[in-house]
Amino acid sequence: MILMKYDVIVIGGGVTGCAILRELSKYDLSVALLEKEEDVCSGTSKANSAIIHAGYDAENGTLKAKLNVRGSELTKQLAKDLNFGYRNNGSFVVCFDEGDRPGLEKLYERGVKNGVKGLEIIEGDKAREMEPNLSKNVVAVLYAPSAAIVCPFEMTIALGENAVENGAKVFLNTKVTDIKRKDDGFIINDEFECKAIVNAAGMYGDVIHNLVCDEKIELTPRKGDYCLFDRECGDLVKHTIFQLPSKFGKGVLVAPTAHGNMLIGPSATDISDKEGNNTTIEDLDMIIDKAKLSVDNIPFNKVITSFCGLRARPKGDDFVINEAADGFFDAIGIESPGLSSAPAIGEYVGDMVTARLGAKKKENFKETRDGLKKLNKMNYEERGKLIKENPLYGNIICRCEEISEGEIVDAIHSVIPATSLDAVKRRVRAGMGRCQGGFCSPKVMAILARELNIPFEDVRKNNAESPMVYGKLGQDDEI
Amino acid sequence: MKYDVVIIGGGPAGLSAALAVRKEGIDSILIIERDDKLGGILNQCIHNGFGLHTFKEELTGPEYACRYIEKVLEEKIEYKLNCMVIGISDDRKVTYVSKEDGLCTVEAKAVILAMGCRERPRGALNIAGFRPAGIYSAGTAQRLMNIEGYKVGNEVVILGSGDIGLIMARRMTLEGAKVKCVAEVMPYSGGLKRNIVQCLNDYDIPLFLSHTVIDIKGKERVESVVIAQVDENRKPIPGTEKEYKCDTLLLSVGLLPENELSKLANVELSRVTNGPVVSDSFETNVEGIFACGNVLHVHDLVDYVSSEADLAGTYAAKYVKNQKGDREYLDVEARDGVRYTVPQKIDVKNMEDRIIVRFRVSNEFRGKSIVVEADGKEIRRVKKRVLAPGEMEQLFLNKAELEGVKKLCVCLKESV
Incomplete structure (x- = not known):
């Protein structure tokens, strides 16, 4: 058997894996990423609060504190360089009782120690001037102007694609089931050979770790339910509104999204099933009740979808990032603030791995990425010009988000190609709007079938086990 | 490009409205349809039961649509397929995109909204x-x-x-x-x-x-x-x-009228129907913008969509010809089991001698009567054995009985 040889293989195509891959692609190394699903951004990275936290939550001196603050700085520039949705909207942590004020002050002090800039405690009335729908019961607020919101799909895909543009390889539908040690490296699935492995396998980080390391670890899925609201409600709050954190995380937030929707959530319930990303009535009811405490006038009849994400919770309170065995690096237990920290985790792990391999930076690293065209963000003139160049941009497929056939075709043939309905949706938002794909999904299926040259019935929602239809009608009628 | 009437949507409402506009003698009409054929949602409704009121026979959805499409072709009414309207201004400039035309803006003396609805x-x-x-x-x-x-x-x-x-x-x-x-x-x-x-x-x-x-x-x-x-x-x-x-x-x-475009034109929407608030001439609060069909309120029967759109088209054509003057509206209040009415307001001075008011009830009711009160006085009472939210109701009002009225309401009362 011929093995595919790489210097470094990253396991897991979430935001952490993609950020690490991009960092490694800056060096004179051959690098690849293995992802078990049909697309990157298919686990924790696709279902979270989409927040770039300012960095006051984590205890001073932890990896979380250090990487969050650094990650938040890096993300701002990255969003420009790699073209993903980002908005520096600032955040509030609210308290409802004078008795909780010391908690707010503690957060403030911790944030200052962590190096967060611009933190300020402001009184309820002033906060309501900035945020008119803030609850009348809010007495004081920790204001963090550096907090931001991102599109986590675009961010993950952008990091992965920029790595590919710089020579990295991404293998989709490639689940790691076996890792063997050899003298100077590893053999994965009897298919790949590498000198170093980075384990960024998210919820399955423990499973991958335990394939290699003697000291076994366990990650607990902590589920979080969310409700997403129609873009009509995108202006209800401008800032991300948190409540004072508890031992179960940062509590329920109310926030705008980078695409102008509104999001509430998450819950925080520990479960045992690593695939258990189903919402539950209890958790949905809980987040609705909690969200009402922070913000008035939430129009609950404008929910367009609800979803659940799993955080991979480690035993300790910090990220698990280290060389767990010779040449085997863990980047796991990346719960919140994992998205905010991702670019910094990339740097941190990149430094460890390249030092170990004695790698040097390439001279021709391409820092920027164009990304996909977004016609509905353009003015009429630009848009008209583009349609003239490529008429497919004039054929609107997703009417809610106003996405054209041309944009969908671009996504299907992009650097990391979209091969499923969900993958198209994450790249261009077709099906992400208020009808939730009711009108466009048959049309997107037809475009996928045509562009991938596969039968219509072979189009999947996401992975191979998710068929949309079961063959042509009338085929059972044979005599 | 300039047209007298631009109709957004080539489904049953848009088609019927277009024919009515033509019947009033207006030549300059454009139907803009986002799909690749006229007929709207009827094209996928291959079951029968359509047309019992309009044609006194049972047709399938595509057959019903075909009756209108043939007339539109006969009348040589201009239409564009695969065109998605992305903007309407309150001065009736309509912008659409398509493969063929690129990005295009047309001006209209009157616009008829007929975009239909979507599923929850x-x-x-x-x-x-x-x-x-x-x-x-x-x-x-x-x-x-x-x-x-x-x-x-x-x-x-x-x-x-x-x-x-x-x-x-x-x-x-x-x-x-x-x-x-x-x-x-x-x-x-x-x-x-x-x-x-x-x-x-x-x-x-x-x-x-x-x-x-x-x-x-x-x-x-x-x-x-x-x-x-x-x-x-x-x-x-x-x-x-x-x-x-x-x-x-x-x-x-449930179905929701699809009014994203209406909002761009500053059309006032009803919180109950999720469609525009219209007068007896199916005109919205924005002068020269009319609405009909499921974009206005969700119907049970396409026959009612067609007849409503026929009226809307007629009024839009009259508006283009006469630029109707001052309007003074009498609000129609819906209460006590009546969820809403369409129209929501009546221009008594300019109204036809007899108009139709359609509405839905808020719950299942037995032994109730539909009652219309003008200035507190009962002017209509219709006994109903069963009323249900799933069935649209209607009644007629005469100009003669509304003249001088300050307060009009439609409600349910116990049958006596």
Whole structure:
């Protein structure tokens, strides 16, 4: 058997894996990423609060504190360089009782120690001037102007694609089931050979770790339910509104999204099933009740979808990032603030791995990425010009988000190609709007079938086990 | 480009409106349709039952549409297919995109909104569970079967007893699927009585009233759904859960008029219908912008859409010809069991001698009468054995009885 040889293989195509891959692609190394699903951004990275936290939550001196603050700085520039949705909207942590004020002050002090800039405690009335729908019961607020919101799909895909543009390889539908040690490296699935492995396998980080390391670890899925609201409600709050954190995380937030929707959530319930990303009535009811405490006038009849994400919770309170065995690096237990920290985790792990391999930076690293065209963000003139160049941009497929056939075709043939309905949706938002794909999904299926040259019935929602239809009608009628 | 009347949407409402405009002698008309053919949603409604009022015969959806499309072709009314309107201004400039024309703006003396409606998705009900393949709104499943020609599922549960859900219960059964049940959260059906009989009862498909889906299982494709009875506050009752093995969940949980464009033109929308607030001439609050069909309020019967759009087209044409002067409106108040009326206001001075008012009730009622009061005085009382939210009601009002009236209301009262 011929093995595919790489210097470094990253396991897991979430935001952490993609950020690490991009960092490694800056060096004179051959690098690849293995992802078990049909697309990157298919686990924790696709279902979270989409927040770039300012960095006051984590205890001073932890990896979380250090990487969050650094990650938040890096993300701002990255969003420009790699073209993903980002908005520096600032955040509030609210308290409802004078008795909780010391908690707010503690957060403030911790944030200052962590190096967060611009933190300020402001009184309820002033906060309501900035945020008119803030609850009348809010007495004081920790204001963090550096907090931001991102599109986590675009961010993950952008990091992965920029790595590919710089020579990295991404293998989709490639689940790691076996890792063997050899003298100077590893053999994965009897298919790949590498000198170093980075384990960024998210919820399955423990499973991958335990394939290699003697000291076994366990990650607990902590589920979080969310409700997403129609873009009509995108202006209800401008800032991300948190409540004072508890031992179960940062509590329920109310926030705008980078695409102008509104999001509430998450819950925080520990479960045992690593695939258990189903919402539950209890958790949905809980987040609705909690969200009402922070913000008035939430129009609950404008929910367009609800979803659940799993955080991979480690035993300790910090990220698990280290060389767990010779040449085997863990980047796991990346719960919140994992998205905010991702670019910094990339740097941190990149430094460890390249030092170990004695790698040097390439001279021709391409820092920027164009990304996909977004016609509905353009003015009429630009848009008209583009349609003239490529008429497919004039054929609107997703009417809610106003996405054209041309944009969908671009996504299907992009650097990391979209091969499923969900993958198209994450790249261009077709099906992400208020009808939730009711009108466009048959049309997107037809475009996928045509562009991938596969039968219509072979189009999947996401992975191979998710068929949309079961063959042509009338085929059972044979005599 | 400039037109007298631009009609947005080439479904039953748009087609009927266009023909009415032409009948008034106006030549310069443009229909803008986003799909690749005229006819709108009728094209996928291959069942019969259309046209009983309009043509006194039972037609399928495509046949019904065809009657109008043929006339539009005969009249040589200009239409554009595969064109998506992306903007309307309140001075009636309509911007659309298409492969052929690129990005284009047309000006109109009058605009008729006829964009239709869309289905409420799962998220609107916040149903808990996984998010696998196999969860379709009934209309999407209908398109996949009737237009694309594919088998959508083998074992099916349907949530919601709206008409499309009922039609699809029968349709999927006829194509060999097993429809296990229809669950309806309300204590009454959301669809027409005739559809309950012809689509469920005739095929022994059980209808569970006051039931809803509380969980969806299956990570990649639906594997089962859990249904439970609900109490009077629509909260699931513990202990009543039943799990149904299935690969498909269809949702028929309501339709919403699609008014994103109307908002761009600053058209005032009703919080009850989610459609524009219109006068007896189907004009919105924005002068020269009219609305009809399911974009205005969701109808049960296409026949009513056609007749309503016919009126809207006629009024739009008259507006283009005369630029109607001052308007003074009498609001129509809907209360005591009447959810809304269309029109919501009447220009008594300029109204026709007799107008039709359509409305829906808010609950299932027995032994009530529909009552119209003008300045507190009953001017109409119609006894009804049963009234249900799933059936649109109508009554006629005469100009003579509205002149000088300050306060008009439509309500339900106990029959005597």
